[in-house]
Amino acid sequence: MVTASHQRISPVFLGIVAVMAVSGWAVWTGFAELPGIAVFLFVTAAWVVSLCLHEYAHARTALHSGDISVGAKGYLTLNPLKYTHTLLSIVLPVLFVIMGGIGLPGGAVFIERGRIRGRWRHSLISAAGPLTNVLFALVCTAPFWLHALDGVPVAFRHALGFLALLQVTAAILNFLPVPGLDGYGVIEPWLSYRVRRQVEPFAPFGLIAVFALLWIPGINVAFFDAVHALLRALGVDDFTTYCGWDAYRFWRSADPVCAVQG
Template identity: 70%
Template sequence: MSVIQMRRTHSGGDRRVSPVFLGIAAVMVVSGWAVWSGFASDRGFAVFLFVVSGWVVSLCLHEYAHARTALHSGDTSITEKGYLTLNPLKYTHALLSIVLPVLFLLMGGIGLPGGAVFIERGRIRGRIRHSLVSAAGPLVNALFAVLLMLPFALGTAGGWPLEFQYALAFLAMLQVTAALLNFLPVPGLDGYGVIEPWLSYEVKRQVAPFAPFGLLAVFGVLYIHSVNTRFFELIYTIVGWFGVDRYSVANGDFLFRFWQR
């Protein structure tokens, strides 16, 4: 086999969907079916599995969107790093990308964004492309949220099992929070990545040291009661546009926390 053929084979392998991701997606489907059918003896645990696996699937898609956009913007190293396989274990910061967001979810029912894939920004030309690479991730969360809420908006979810409606509403709420929080212009988050290419060198130099703490700072601010209340009022307003009421979200959160009952 020639060197060119070997490279093509390796590149193709790095684009195939990872069994790890397929396994997570399978957990989401099976647990969703268990909630729908009532097959699980404890629907709370089934809702827990459905929401967590659905949340991790969305995190993988979020990072995939960053990687795919970067690839088409000039960073061909993305393929070699395995980011196009949707395998969360390939991420540069698996702790930030998966573990911390899931931990935040368990602690406060908040869809906080995670860390990111490593993109070689020097390979990307043009400020618009840099902004699009950063925006791609949270846009996926927004799209995922719309898809989850579409049955409510169309009125088709009304005949579905209540527990499944509640689980879907809670997962949709998490996607909305992730999209909004990720679009905040805070160093370390995608929102800042969108505007960073348009800032002066001096501003970027002064802001850079704060980037590692942006995510934790957002989490800390959200624990301020007044901020938390206003934030979730905004979230409930947005999901309400799609026919998802706060009662359904609250019940989904209640079922999700099966260990507290």
């Protein structure tokens, strides 16, 4: 049974949202003495919020599909410390953003699949997480594709563009049919038992393999070409996302072009 306490929003999550709101206000108003730090805090906090919502979407969909155990595990509180793989779900994705500007997905919450009946339900549980990233990307890019940028400070515009890039990369990577990622979870219920057993040993290495492949120049270029094409379709140009990432890395010397633009 899922009680009200199982679904009470965690103070940890509310604290992260508060950091996002305050740092976002600092970016918008130019209040911060070091604007790069404000951008870093805003984008990182917003990215963690999206990761929490990603995992929450998995858990909430599982709950309505028959797995009531997610409540007692704390997954419905949006507390990142309650996830099965806090390191994979939160810490590593943030490090990937810092290292390469890549919104690499983290580990999923633990779902008791034996409680769930029906292949469509299993697929929907896996798809719910990356669909949250898609929704988050649409929200971040809304001012761009709605042509509502009048009055939006340049620094905030750049931060939103970079955050949108992270959401798009996360959605694309999550939907890859690679063992260990959500995309494979979508198709897994439709595979034969023999195929699933053969693939199962590779699941722990899927995330690492994807990250390693993205360091290959040709694959990296092709991947980001696709990402930027999607962003341009949503009204976000390459310059905006680049300057957002440049501002995010406040510990480096800022690109003069972005500094002048800001």
